[in-house]
Amino acid sequence: MPDLLQLKQEIKSFIVKRLRLTDVSPESIGDADPLFGGGLDLDSVDLLDLVVGVEKEYGIRIASAAEGREILASVNSLAEHISRSHASA
Amino acid sequence: MSALRARESSPDLFALVQRRLERSPRLDFLQFLPGPLNLSGPALLAEIRRASDAISRVRLPPGARILVQISHPLALLVTLPALWNLGYVPILSEASASPSDQQSRLEQFSPHAVLQDSQEAPAGSQSIFLPPLPLLRLLPIAARSRLPLPTETVLVRTTSGSAGRPRGVALSARQMLADARNISGTLQLSTSTRSLAAIPLSHAYGFSTLLTPCLFLGIPLVLLEHPFPELLRKALGRHQALFFPGVPLLFDLLLASRVSDNLLSRLSPAVSAGAPLPCETARKFAERTGNPLRNFYGASECGAISCERSPKNGARPGGVGAPLKGVRVALEPTREMSRGAAGRSGRIVVRGSAVALGYVGAGARPRLFRGRFQTCDLGRKDSAGRIFLEGRLDRMINVGGRKVFPEEVERVLGGAPGVREVVVLSIADSLRGELVAAAVVGVHGLREATLLRYCRKHLTAYRVPRRLLLLPALPRTARGKVDTARLHSLLTGR
Numbered sequence: 001m002p003d004l005l006q007l008k009q010e011i012k013s014f015i016v017k018r019l020r021l022t023d024v025s026p027e028s029i030g031d032a033d034p035l036f037g038g039g040l041d042l043d044s045v046d047l048l049d050l051v052v053g054v055e056k057e058y059g060i061r062i063a064s065a066a067e068g069r070e071i072l073a074s075v076n077s078l079a080e081h082i083s084r085s086h087a088s089a
Numbered sequence: 090m091s092a093l094r095a096r097e098s099s100p101d102l103f104a105l106v107q108r109r110l111e112r113s114p115r116l117d118f119l120q121f122l123p124g125p126l127n128l129s130g131p132a133l134l135a136e137i138r139r140a141s142d143a144i145s146r147v148r149l150p151p152g153a154r155i156l157v158q159i160s161h162p163l164a165l166l167v168t169l170p171a172l173w174n175l176g177y178v179p180i181l182s183e184a185s186a187s188p189s190d191q192q193s194r195l196e197q198f199s200p201h202a203v204l205q206d207s208q209e210a211p212a213g214s215q216s217i218f219l220p221p222l223p224l225l226r227l228l229p230i231a232a233r234s235r236l237p238l239p240t241e242t243v244l245v246r247t248t249s250g251s252a253g254r255p256r257g258v259a260l261s262a263r264q265m266l267a268d269a270r271n272i273s274g275t276l277q278l279s280t281s282t283r284s285l286a287a288i289p290l291s292h293a294y295g296f297s298t299l300l301t302p303c304l305f306l307g308i309p310l311v312l313l314e315h316p317f318p319e320l321l322r323k324a325l326g327r328h329q330a331l332f333f334p335g336v337p338l339l340f341d342l343l344l345a346s347r348v349s350d351n352l353l354s355r356l357s358p359a360v361s362a363g364a365p366l367p368c369e370t371a372r373k374f375a376e377r378t379g380n381p382l383r384n385f386y387g388a389s390e391c392g393a394i395s396c397e398r399s400p401k402n403g404a405r406p407g408g409v410g411a412p413l414k415g416v417r418v419a420l421e422p423t424r425e426m427s428r429g430a431a432g433r434s435g436r437i438v439v440r441g442s443a444v445a446l447g448y449v450g451a452g453a454r455p456r457l458f459r460g461r462f463q464t465c466d467l468g469r470k471d472s473a474g475r476i477f478l479e480g481r482l483d484r485m486i487n488v489g490g491r492k493v494f495p496e497e498v499e500r501v502l503g504g505a506p507g508v509r510e511v512v513v514l515s516i517a518d519s520l521r522g523e524l525v526a527a528a529v530v531g532v533h534g535l536r537e538a539t540l541l542r543y544c545r546k547h548l549t550a551y552r553v554p555r556r557l558l559l560l561p562a563l564p565r566t567a568r569g570k571v572d573t574a575r576l577h578s579l580l581t582g583r
Contacts, residue, residue: 020562044185045338045565051317052346063319064123 140171153201160184266394268443269301285331336363354378360385370403392443487568489521527554
């Protein structure tokens with residue numbers, strides 16, 4: 001399991017690749033930037049795409065909108081959740 | 090103009106819902122996930138009555154038109170019959186509309202009030218708190234004139250109109266019921282089957298295939314807050330077979346998810362609408378689940394039209410199956426087709442008791458359909474009466490007086506080696522008026538020159554795209570449809 005810093009970089013690249021954000025570079029995404037309702041301009045299809053991707057890539061199962069809002073709030077929140085869930089696995 | 094008549098027919102609709110729900114005693118008639126929340130028919134009816142009571146605290150005139158912008162599926166399922174119970178006419182709109190779109194809808198439909206699940210409380214609004222539903226807000230709207238509606242209107246659907254102005258489609262109780270019966274009769278849905286709702290109930294597709302069959306015909310429902318794989322697993326883990334209407338994008342995501350093939354095979358019957366179903370998606374679904382993914386065709390103005398019914402995967406480009414029970418489809422010649430395929434193809438015209446009353450808009454007299462809806466789709470029928478869509482008359486590109494149907498170019502380009510997705514659009518040209526342009530998603534290394542050579546081999550010169558753009562993915566809207574406005578800017582470089 002990579003350290004948190006490395007994991008965050010990996011997540012940024014994952015988001016850009018998964019959502020095919022051709023005009024966004026991973027480096028331009030801030031750790032605390034809101035993923036939804038922020039500068040990335042993501043919509044509900046992106047949310048579903050990301051939920052499917054996060055489950056496939058990191059084994060994180062998101063079962064409600066509330067959980068999704070919490071886990072996918074930012075790169076920080078997603079990285080922390082992945083880190084916690086892998087540590088307890 | 091017709092508020093009185095609308096008020097007279099609405100209680101009948103509510104009486105129908107009431108009878109159905111009273112006769113649906115099973116405790117899990119409605120299952121909501123993630124809850125989990127199970128409601129019997131009578132328990133759901135009790136929730137609807139509570140919602141009616143809460144809404145009735147705000148004084149509105151009889152027959153009031155209420156713009157409904159609710160994204161939460163359970164809240165929508167409860168509040169629509171609650172409004173009918175009060176004799177109000179819901180104007181069903183998208184909850185995720187931008188502020189400017191919302192303003193445009195207010196101007197277009199001049200409702201007496203807006204009912205929304207906004208967390209913010211606009212000034213003058215009343216809160217409607219019905220746990221476990223999200224907090225709803227009812228905001229009365231002052232206006233000089235109101236939306237004129239045809240007699241018998243009990244619901245107005247909003248649909249995207251031309252020039253970006255939303256259009257209203259007025260429906261009677263009889264039409265909504267006919268649509269629900271046409272669908273359930275054809276797909277053999279009944280009180281002993283169950284449907285899975287993962288698409289928005291506020292759109293015509295989800296409304297007709299899921300919401301009205303549940304409320305009017307008593308077909309049990311599993312309602313998902315979102316179509317997340319984990320919620321799908323939970324729903325499919327509980328039931329052996331679920332009628333599942335989806336859109337191609339949703340099927341693609343499910344096939345790419347970690348939901349097992351065994352569970353996916355319980356999506357049966359599975360139908361796809363909302364966008365053309367790629368043959369590849371239908372093929373993968375059939376291979377993985379052993380069940381066909383059936384192409385389903387309908388329109389806001391006339392409800393469901395046709396559906397593939399072959400027991401095997403018979404998905405063919407443009408194939409949307411035979412008309413549903415209760416629906417009559419004719420192909421009428423158009424001027425555009427007179428030179429070429431006249432006799433084989435024509436404009437698809439739908440007749441039947443599910444055809445809506447007509448178009449409505451503020452300040453204008455309703456445009457009535459009178460039981461016959463002329464679509465903008467061009468199609469043909471095979472000897473078995475199955476319909477094949479060939480193009481949209483309103484998408485036709487006029488290249489210096491010569492007509493090009495984008496679908497034809499899309500079919501040719503879609504058959505080129507390495508092409509995954511293609512969209513053909515018109516771009517302006519000072520000499521010819523319009524030109525053919527194409528956006529293509531393909532395998533790595535695919536080249537524009539190769540595709541153009543392929544087009545020149547298979548298409549007459551004026552149909553060959555003058556601009557061709559290779560993209561890593563097509564831009565899409567929140568509904569999952571191709572974002573043609575964005576695509577147009579990419580193709581024109583503006």
